[in-house]
Amino acid sequence: MTTALDRPARTHLPRTVAFAGISAAMVAILVAAGAPTPLWPIYQHEWGFPSWLLTLAFGVYALALLVAILVIGSLSDHIGRRPLMIASLALELVAMLVFLFAPGIGWLIVARVIQGVATGAASSSLSAAVVELAPEKHKKLGAMMTSMAPLAGLGIGALFAGVLAEFASEPAFAVWLVLVVVMAAGTVFTLFTPETVSRKPGALASLKPQVTLPVQVRGLFASALPGIISSFFFMTLFLGLIPVVLVAVFKVHSPVVGSLAAFVAFAAGTALSATTSGIKPQRLRLAGTSAMTVGAILFVASIGMHSLTLLWAASLIAGAGIGASFAGATRGLVPEVAPHQRAGIFTAIYLAGYLAMGLSAIIAGVVIGIVGVASTAIGFGVITALVALTGVIVTNRR
Template identity: 70%
Template sequence: MTEVSKGLADANTAVPAAHERRGPGRYLPRSVGFVGITAAMVMILVAAGAPTPLFPMYEREWGFPSWMLTLAFGVYAIALLVAILVIGSLSDHIGRRPLVIGALAIDLVAMVVFLNASSIGWLIVARIIQGIATGAASSAMSAAVVELAPDRHKKLGALMTSMAPLAGLGIGALFAGILAQFVSDPASAVWLVLVVVMVLGTLFAVFIPETSTRKPGALASLTPRISVPSQVRALYFTSIPGVVGAFMTMTLFLGLVPVVLGAVFATASPALGGLAAFVAFGAGTVLTAATGRVRPHLLRIIGNSTMTIGAVIFVGSVAAEWLPLLWAAAVLSGIGIGATFAGSVRGLVPEVEAHERAGLFAAIYLTAYLAMGLSAIVAGLVVDSVGVTSMIVTFGIVLAVISLTGVVVSTGLPGRRKAAPAHRATHITPS
């Protein structure tokens, strides 16, 4: 397969072992490679979630305007999107191992830039580099995890690729938040730990066995192919509100909630900001793992409904300045993210031929990460003029309207007609 994110594969379909090139004693056993690459994939997402509770601390210390903080989040999503579109299929041509090594090395550079950053400009540079690394890693690592999984447990490999993105983002935010709560120089501590982790991950990747045979066309694969095959066009357009809502919800809990906690709830605790993201993405991870047999059409309805309710409750928590409501919103919103995106992709992907998947994945991710990046940037542009409370209430209302639109269109005839049976379900979760 040469789809944009090949390793985010069918969790219920066995993936045959790929050809493996290995010299005697040079590479690690497949089982060790499977565990190590799974851990490395989680750690790249942990690093991506780590800035969530730290950015408000940088804002207070350096005194830059709030819009620059959301810009730092937005450019990460745009850089990640560009990397997925350009590099997403490259490992099918040059092999998994070179791209995994390269992605980890690039993320190591990002961690070093974070560690030595002295201004918001350097934070933005670090986030751009991190976005490129995460996008480059997503397809190659996910494919390697599936292909290195034990032959009798290929579903385990696909399940790991499904759970790792949301789990990693949540763990990263919680890890950084807790460290920031109890360490005198939290930013340095977080980035130093992640520098060490990326060094170890890069060294480990040198010794993983290759699972993909090289083939020509590497340069041609760098040209993004964005297309929506005619047989899924109606379903794709009815899925757009849910995908946009899911990634705007990720923006909310990764990029905006830490700001809201300080401005609305008068708490500067970085642990709370990290915990909110952890609760949301933890709920999404559990939902993804538990709904492998649920029909995609039903998942989309459940996901959009819970995101709508979650957004309304979130707005209520801000209006009432009552923190317990925010935690309820986090749980429901996280369930919505997992259900909506999984339902959308599981419904779309099995309906197209293998050679059509690259363009389809590109179309899905184009919508998803533009929604994530642009919503963060727009929120940042208006926050200084209208204030944090008005900005976040408006964001929540827009999110609720988009998600409710997803409920309406998901109950329509195109969604029912194109709902894929559970046994063909494809597990994909966002990075």
Template identity: 70%
Template sequence: MSRPVGFAGISAAMVAILVAAGSPTPLLPIYEKAWGFPPWMLTLAFGVYAIALLIAILVVGSLSDHVGRRPVMVGALGLELVAMVVFLVAPSIGWIVVGRVVQGIATGAASSTLSAAVVELAPDHRKKLGALMTGMAPLAGLGIGALFAGVLAQFASDAAFAVWLVLVVVMAAGTVFTLVTPETATPKPGALASLVPRVSVPPRVRTLFASTLPGMIGVFMTMTLYMGLVPTVLAAVFKISSPLVGALGAFVAFGAGTVVSAFTSAVHPRRLRLLGATGLAVGAILFVGSVGTVSLPLLWGAALFGGAGLGAFFSGATRGLVPEVEPHERAGLFATLYLVAYLAMGVSAIVAGLFVGVVGVTTMAIGFGVILALVALAGVLATAARRAG
């Protein structure tokens, strides 16, 4: 097929992968009610997804540079299809956990390869469109996925079956489409060697990198909050069982992040990180207030500020770091950044789940919000202390 058609199709596949990643958010409380498992299993299902995604990024993140984009894309989308089938037929929470592990591996394998293919397939006179798509797709896909699943869960008689059936069809179509997409990378030796994880931070950006770490941890803890914890908090603290309301938290957060990422390209990276870390802190404080007072408007405010903060900080961090390193150093740098970020996401979710059984949902949520606020404030101080970059 033509490259423009391939660009449109692979862009859609990239969004679809993230839509699938966001879809479990409003469904997990439905599973909890139907199967009667403890709340900590919900956070485990989210945590193992993040850890599996991290491992896949570290191991196969650069494989497509050696074997070509298309084989890795086909394999990742095919594995994502397997995960959707597991969710579709799952009879218990154990199956959901297994499905999330498979989904995490598929998403991690797909992320860098699909991003590279989108940029390479973009028309020569519209390369910025490809870069914009790769920047916006992750947050937009997560938000759309949560809203899509929330709407179906609200109005469909068998919500989970409907959501996963649609996504099975989408992933099957994406896998077939990718088979006939033009190859954009020339295979080269070293495929096996590329599977050895390489994490590194070039000496000239180590100070800048260190200053971004608190904020990046805050970004991914905020993602954990709205993808993994808020639906449980709504059900246990606010007594709201509507899956649509549960989905709106993630949709507002990731929608705000998408908008900020798209319209702040003219803002200096350091200023953007400073604004982002501040937004994360304000969002965390509002979240604590919303749980303490059982105020839904405060929760939406928290999602808005936290989402805007995560979009601003992530954009500012990547825009500050990328120009400072050589092209051959970027893979190791981002592998290190994602190692910290996804560990923060997965570990914070699992630890929060363990504390639910000990102190209850309300205390766990307030504690998580306080820690997130402190991490974000550390990001503000670390960014403010650095005068450039």
């Protein structure tokens, strides 16, 4: 039987060019995920819908992404990286078009669901392709790209959309038009990338959701779980809740300011992830959960004292904590299992994280409609602080 690698070669880009392009596509997917952050208040002002619908739109994205990871996560191992990369980027393009022409909040929610599925489908295939296409002498570069891209992409996406929205006459249209062009270019580029794995049977069976956590790391995973959950709580906070808080509590309507909290947080997280390879995983987790505890307390204080300075400090400290905690969790768990068990580790991490993100966003939306934005934000910050503090205690005891 002829495999994808055995077929006559078509016109393909050199592997180094393909590596750079697929790395850029991976970042672009995350840029698009962070782009709505400063746009939500603009949509709310123009269309006059309640704040809880914004958090709902954020929550359904996380849940759709989670379902896609569980169902499609290992499909590229069977059908090849290229077909799934092309399909996911094309679906992301569809989501950008729905955003571009959305006439109301209902269509924004539809776009977020499509985007969640596309991002989930892309996460495994693009990440694997980046590692496999990395130059032989620089294989660590591929692994570094996959670990840095999520936080970096989300932060860049929020800042990019905020700056463009600040100066464009039609902010949302300008942001989505740029991303339509980017996703179209990424889809076309992927058509010419080389395949990196052979096809193998079992594609349909791989669609059955499975989460297998090796016995030898279950205790370690349990101790890392509070840090993972609090990291994703903060992602909900920075991407979904803070833009609403800035308008309702601080009366800040600037899209750039609305995007800065997310950018500062994710830039700090990216920097920590990139510069701490020599630190032991347990120390990273302890430092990360400690920083997130402090960041959550500062966030609550910023609401109570109406202090933007404290809000930026909370973003910086909590963002560093996200990067340290997540890096410590993955670096501690992955070396403890065999190569064929690593997919199960990441699936378990993302299952816990995105479930926490999606449910917390939806619950926050319900609570906003009852007690208001300020009280919801304070409650969210207190719960996040308690979860992160649990991580400090559990990690220190272990």
